[in-house]
Amino acid sequence: MxxxxxxxxxxxxxxxxxxxxxxxxxxxxxxxxxxxxxxxxxxxxxxxxxxxxxxxxxxxxxxxxxxxxxxxxxxxxxxxxxxxxxxxxxxxxxxxxxxxxxxxxxxxxxxxxxxxxxxxxxxxxxxxxINQLVKITDVTETLNKATQGLTGKKYADTLKAKMSELEQACSAGNAKARCDVVTLYQGGQYNLYEYKRFxxxxxxxxxxxxxxxxxxxxxxxxxxxxxxxxxxxxxxxxxxxxxxxxxxxxxxxxxxxxxxxxxxxxxxxxxxxxxxxxxxxxxxxxxxxxxxxxxxxxxxxxxxxxxxxxxxxxxxxxxxxxxxxxxxxxxxxxxxxDKTFFAQKVAAEQDLRKKVEANPEMKKKYAAAWDEIAKAQAQLRNIRQDLTFMENGGGLSSTLFQVARTLVRGAEEFPKANGERLREFNQANVPALEAQLFSPAPVYPELEIARLTFSLTKMREELGSDHPFVKKVLGKESPEKLAARLVKGTKLRDVKARQALYKGGKAAIAASKDPMIQLAVALDPDMRAVRKSYEENVESVIRKNSELVAKSKFEIYGTNQYPxxxxxxxxxxxxxxxxxxxxxxxxxxxxxxxxxxxxxxxxxxxxxxxxxxxxxxxxxxxxxxxxxxxxxxxxxxxxxxxxxxxxxxxxxxxxxxxxxxxxxxxxxxxxxxxxxxxxxxxxxxxxxxxxxxxxxxxxxxxxxxxxxxxxxxx
Amino acid sequence: MxxxxxxxxxxxxxxxxxxxxxxxxxxxxxxxxxxxxxxxxxxxxxxxxxxxxxxxxxxxxxxxxxxxxxxxxxxxxxxxxxxxxxxxxxxxxxxxxxxxxxxxxxxxxxxxxxxxxxxxxxxxxxxxxINQLVKITDVTETLNKATQGLTGKKYADTLKAKMSELEQACSAGNAKARCDVVTLYQGGQYNLYEYKRFxxxxxxxxxxxxxxxxxxxxxxxxxxxxxxxxxxxxxxxxxxxxxxxxxxxxxxxxxxxxxxxxxxxxxxxxxxxxxxxxxxxxxxxxxxxxxxxxxxxxxxxxxxxxxxxxxxxxxxxxxxxxxxxxxxxxxxxxxxxDKTFFAQKVAAEQDLRKKVEANPEMKKKYAAAWDEIAKAQAQLRNIRQDLTFMENGGGLSSTLFQVARTLVRGAEEFPKANGERLREFNQANVPALEAQLFSPAPVYPELEIARLTFSLTKMREELGSDHPFVKKVLGKESPEKLAARLVKGTKLRDVKARQALYKGGKAAIAASKDPMIQLAVALDPDMRAVRKSYEENVESVIRKNSELVAKSKFEIYGTNQYPxxxxxxxxxxxxxxxxxxxxxxxxxxxxxxxxxxxxxxxxxxxxxxxxxxxxxxxxxxxxxxxxxxxxxxxxxxxxxxxxxxxxxxxxxxxxxxxxxxxxxxxxxxxxxxxxxxxxxxxxxxxxxxxxxxxxxxxxxxxxxxxxxxxxxxx
The missing domain is CATH 2.40.10.120 (Thrombin, subunit H)
Known part of the structure; x- marks a missing residue:
């Protein structure tokens, strides 16, 4: 599956x-x-x-x-x-x-x-x-303290850095330990889960x-x-x-x-x-x-x-x-x-918001959260297509392109301090990332070409043929031709080729003539830009305000709930x-x-x-x-x-x-x-x-x- | 297209x-x-x-x-x-x-x-x-008079019969004339359109x-x-x-x-x-x-x-x-x-309904119409899947099966009085029906098999493999095998075979060993049953009440509107x-x-x-x-x-x-x-x-x- x-x-x-x-x-x-x-x-x-x-x-x-x-x-x-x-x-x-x-x-x-x-x-x-959960630690207070009073990019960056710090301290360079800060109750609680990793x-x-x-x-x-x-x-x-x-x-x-x-x-x-x-x-x-x-x-x-x-x-x-x-x-x-079901959801939210509004202190702390989330959703509506087809792989659905992008980004990210990296390049995630990247599982060129053709066509359809990113990807080629050229031209089916580029870092990437690598290099700035916009204008706002909604629920309904x-x-x-x-x-x-x-x-x-x-x-x-x-x-x-x-x-x-x-x-x-x-x-x-x-x-x-x-x- | x-x-x-x-x-x-x-x-x-x-x-x-x-x-x-x-x-x-x-x-x-x-x-x-519109006659009054006071099946049957009668009288056996009663304003008006047919x-x-x-x-x-x-x-x-x-x-x-x-x-x-x-x-x-x-x-x-x-x-x-x-x-x-757009639609309906409610006479005539339509929609929700996959061709999407069904139904319908036939077998529609049925346009078996396999699979998915109709259609065969057997076994690609069955009527159909014909014969009662349920419980109710809504609009907003x-x-x-x-x-x-x-x-x-x-x-x-x-x-x-x-x-x-x-x-x-x-x-x-x-x-x-x-x- x-x-x-x-x-x-x-x-x-x-x-x-x-x-x-x-x-x-x-x-x-x-x-x-x-x-x-x-x-x-x-x-x-x-x-x-x-x-x-x-x-x-x-x-x-x-x-x-x-x-x-x-x-x-x-x-x-x-x-x-x-x-x-x-x-x-x-x-x-x-x-x-x-x-x-x-x-x-x-x-x-x-x-x-x-x-x-x-x-x-x-x-x-x-x-x-395979992971086995060996320990749970509540780190809510630590994280709340770190992000107190912060909003937007500042809030998101701090939260991310602090999470990384906790995770890294927990695994402490032990490849057999995997530590994840788990966000519970939409941010009402943060727990550090320590796993034994097989x-x-x-x-x-x-x-x-x-x-x-x-x-x-x-x-x-x-x-x-x-x-x-x-x-x-x-x-x-x-x-x-x-x-x-x-x-x-x-x-x-x-x-x-x-x-x-x-x-x-x-x-x-x-x-x-x-x-x-x-x-x-x-x-x-x-x-x-x-x-x-x-x-x-x-x-x-x-x-x-x-x-x-x-x-x-x-x-x-x-x-x-x-x-x-x-x-x-x-x-x-x-x-x-289902109208009845949705009406119940609406009623539940209205009940909660009414209770928040009725209490001056809670009102001050929480009342704006719902509208802030709604505003962020409206923002997301505007960038969703770009996010889907540029950053989230909807336009380049291909195992080999994903490998190329991981290599290109890795070369960029690994030299940075842990807390400043894109989240998937955190030290704690490296064993999983490497296992995936160097997997000897076969990649079938014929299926790769079919998937890539499909997703490129979809991208052109959804973003429009005049979209700058679409033009950059396709140039004057058809989705089918480009897909065939990339898949047939790349050496990345060979795990050794991946390892060499991984070890070679930025210099190796810059020198590579591999068409998948070159495409990933060319597209990375655009992809990063849309991700940044999403993280700063949408994700961080939703995260911050979801925390507030969750806390209002705790205050009003108690903690005897499941997240x-x-x-x-x-x-x-x-x-x-x-x-x-x-x-x-x-x-x-x-x-x-x-x-x-x-x-x-x-x-x-x-x-x-x-x-x-x-x-x-x-x-x-x-x-x-x-x-x-x-x-x-x-x-x-x-x-x-x-x-x-x-x-x-x-x-x-x-x-x-x-x-x-x-x-x-x-x-x-x-x-x-x-x-x-x-x-x-x-x-x-x-x-x-x-x-x-x-x-x-x-x-x-x-x-x-x-x-x-x-x-x-x- | x-x-x-x-x-x-x-x-x-x-x-x-x-x-x-x-x-x-x-x-x-x-x-x-x-x-x-x-x-x-x-x-x-x-x-x-x-x-x-x-x-x-x-x-x-x-x-x-x-x-x-x-x-x-x-x-x-x-x-x-x-x-x-x-x-x-x-x-x-x-x-x-x-x-x-x-x-x-x-x-x-x-x-x-x-x-x-x-x-x-x-x-x-x-x-x-090709049709050329030569004459328009308003027949609203004739039809309203015929259906006055009727509801449900009675209303639908009478309306259908009267429409057929008007259409047949208009074309009067002239194959070059095509006459259609056109429903305008959701039934607020009925016009007879007379076309020259090429x-x-x-x-x-x-x-x-x-x-x-x-x-x-x-x-x-x-x-x-x-x-x-x-x-x-x-x-x-x-x-x-x-x-x-x-x-x-x-x-x-x-x-x-x-x-x-x-x-x-x-x-x-x-x-x-x-x-x-x-x-x-x-x-x-x-x-x-x-x-x-x-x-x-x-x-x-x-x-x-x-x-x-x-x-x-x-x-x-x-x-x-x-x-x-x-x-x-x-x-x-x-x-x-679009929420704004939909809210405007809702507001418009509420405005109309409020005006209807405010006038005792209109209230009596029209006020119930909207709820009646809503009830019929709820009925439709229950039978929609059956209607789509049984009667409306969603389950047997194949030119050759459609030909078979037209032949099977034609043999059943043509002996009936014109007003009692399924609408598509009305005398006025016969030239178009025959042109379609005897079209020498090629039918490609490979594409037919692909389409039929697709639609049979869809039908099984949507109705469920235990649905009696699905069992009747598939038996123990897979969609792919059944499709191949039917398409390869039928003679209906040959226009002459169609003509022979068309002329041969009921006896020819009953004697036919053609697998498409036999399947159409076997399925027809089930298909007709769901159509009947739709026509009597849904279509006629919506039709009747849409007429009322349209009339209320005429009374309130005047007739200077387009349908x-x-x-x-x-x-x-x-x-x-x-x-x-x-x-x-x-x-x-x-x-x-x-x-x-x-x-x-x-x-x-x-x-x-x-x-x-x-x-x-x-x-x-x-x-x-x-x-x-x-x-x-x-x-x-x-x-x-x-x-x-x-x-x-x-x-x-x-x-x-x-x-x-x-x-x-x-x-x-x-x-x-x-x-x-x-x-x-x-x-x-x-x-x-x-x-x-x-x-x-x-x-x-x-x-x-x-x-x-x-x-x-x-």
Missing amino acids: SFPQNRDTHGPGKDRFMKRLFVIATLLGAAPAMADEGMWTYNNFPSAKVKEKYGFEPSQQWLDNVRLSSARLAGGCSASFVSANGLVMTNHHCARGCIDQLSTAKKDYIANGFYAKAQGEETQCPAME QDVRLVMAPEHAIAFFGGDPDNFEFPRYDLDVTFLRVYEDGKPATTNNFFKWSDKGAQEGELTFISGHPGRTSRGLTIAELEFQRDVVLPKTLMTLSEMRGMLTEFGRRGAEQRRISTNLLFGVENSVKALKGRHEALL DATFSLRLSYGAVKGYSENGKQVSPITQMAGTFEHATGEEPFALPKSWLKNEKALDGTTPMNFVSTNDIIGGNSGSPVINKDAEIVGIVFDGNIQSLGGEYGFDESVNRSVSVHSQAIIESLTKIYGATRLLEELRPGSTKVPPVKASPAK | SFPQNRDTHGPGKDRFMKRLFVIATLLGAAPAMADEGMWTYNNFPSAKVKEKYGFEPSQQWLDNVRLSSARLAGGCSASFVSANGLVMTNHHCARGCIDQLSTAKKDYIANGFYAKAQGEETQCPAME QDVRLVMAPEHAIAFFGGDPDNFEFPRYDLDVTFLRVYEDGKPATTNNFFKWSDKGAQEGELTFISGHPGRTSRGLTIAELEFQRDVVLPKTLMTLSEMRGMLTEFGRRGAEQRRISTNLLFGVENSVKALKGRHEALL DATFSLRLSYGAVKGYSENGKQVSPITQMAGTFEHATGEEPFALPKSWLKNEKALDGTTPMNFVSTNDIIGGNSGSPVINKDAEIVGIVFDGNIQSLGGEYGFDESVNRSVSVHSQAIIESLTKIYGATRLLEELRPGSTKVPPVKASPAK
């Missing part, structure tokens, strides 16, 4: 969504009552509330263990440690990039699956980083794509479902499996209807705390424009895949990400277009529970037999051979997928679902379509996370994949009785 | 649009003051107002002559008669379907242009119909696509412009050029800055009179959904064209239409998203005039020299060889394109621009991007129609195309001095 943070809890645009009424506790800013709402931080988890509703109160020790057993894929997913020897479980769609990069036309692990029968066969993923990650087992994503795009965000969306990885240190003392054990029975479940993972982003001005901008500008571009790209990529089998193979991963985003964003867009998701570790609670759709009750757990009943033999409803061959060996009543009321969102993909004994009962891989508005609010009556049941994993590892080594590691002693039938995937 | 009614006056989605403020006279329901607003019917033209502003008052004789010199391409464009021998001028993009259908891989008239040096070389267009239309002259659509999609809806978007056709009767006594002569100098101009043509549709509930539905549902589908189709078709030169040739026409629609609809969508566009003949007035954009003045007339200055040699900015070769022979100061304040919209493409002496000074082919909100309101300060200047046509026919025969016919006696240089296009 290229866009896993966009995945999961947003569904397709179906009109049935329009019919339902949102009942969202947080809409009025108050703490959620008894709904299973919230993606809670580990230092503010409502244990008492869980006890009140479910009779179990997580202790601090329980929370610490669960936190340390949870993992993050830095690329945008969640995962968990499932053995003391660094075994990691995540979704197939989260590890898809790695599986794809390790595949070739002859060894297609996406199509055929992968299983390392011995440890020596575990194969390193080209650019994967950069040697190897592929252990992956099923075939056909069963991992059974039902494909048509079934994406739907339930009932029948997917085995799981993959096992292993983190290594110094060439050996890492020792992971905190990990989740396997439950005997897996998730049961009605059972209390926790989900510990990294929801990517929610926008529940945004102001009305910001939501309107999303609804009227960002979402419709993005959806159109993604839709067009989807059409292009689908047809690109018809050029031939190899073209299909190399483009499927990207298409998969695009299709997933289309569904997710459609869901978000429709949520915002919007920020791709940092959160814990949600809920129960395995069905729901009602179009007047019909949807049962919460599907069975393996249903998988076969839904197979048509045609993609995306075609089962892999290994499944067809072993159908009779399987127990059809084995639970396959299930839903629970846990509040999650894209980025939670791969999160462990655990019971109160902190045992694995499933793994999250999606949300139902009714969860599509989760970006903006939670509705417990129908919002459901969708998970693979732990029993389906065991049953298929045993009877389909014959993965004895893996099973023994997950459930020591369990494989003493040999499996009925064994036929490995590869 | 496949979508010419969507063309012209809607521009691309640029944020600059968001900045401007609409000032629209009709917003408050009052007659427009002194703005050049309005697409006026010929029986309610504001001659006195034109005199007041421009000093010229069109007489009834003047109006009659202009009306009879105007023409309509039944497929969705406008045109004019420009000689006594049936010569017709329209846009290249309006005749593009014909030019494309006459082309083959070896004789590509789209790429190379077409010119019939002698009359015998004029070639018949496969399926083109079905033998031949291609006379077309320039190369590269100059007709110079600048392509990036420049579409932009100004300044440099296009020669013109094509000449001829109508024939009994195998000979038709005699057309009413026609436009050619002006000596063509359009001059500041000059009064009239545009007589067929604007396709505006939505200025819609209620807020209807506009919201457009803004929040129809436009975003349609834009996403069209965008995806655009991506697919662009990439389809990369399969090879022939694939590109056969798909370009469709892509061209899709791209045009995308820009047009984006423009409309952004107009409705929304309905693809019936209208006359607009204005002047050749520049405008201001981003603080810069845009000059109203471009020159031929600018065409060469904008050429890059790369599509879509590559000039054809004939132009490059003859550049020096051309007078660079010849006016090329120009803008005027006339209020037009898609469907007006190909309309003559005439001066007060009813002489051709240009031909409309587009609108500027600021006209994009024209669907919903008119802003004279920036809304401009874009036309080819008459002098550019003469200069290029003379010096590039050596079209002596054509020039002599347009301006008798003008070619006695031979052109400087002649090199025909083909």
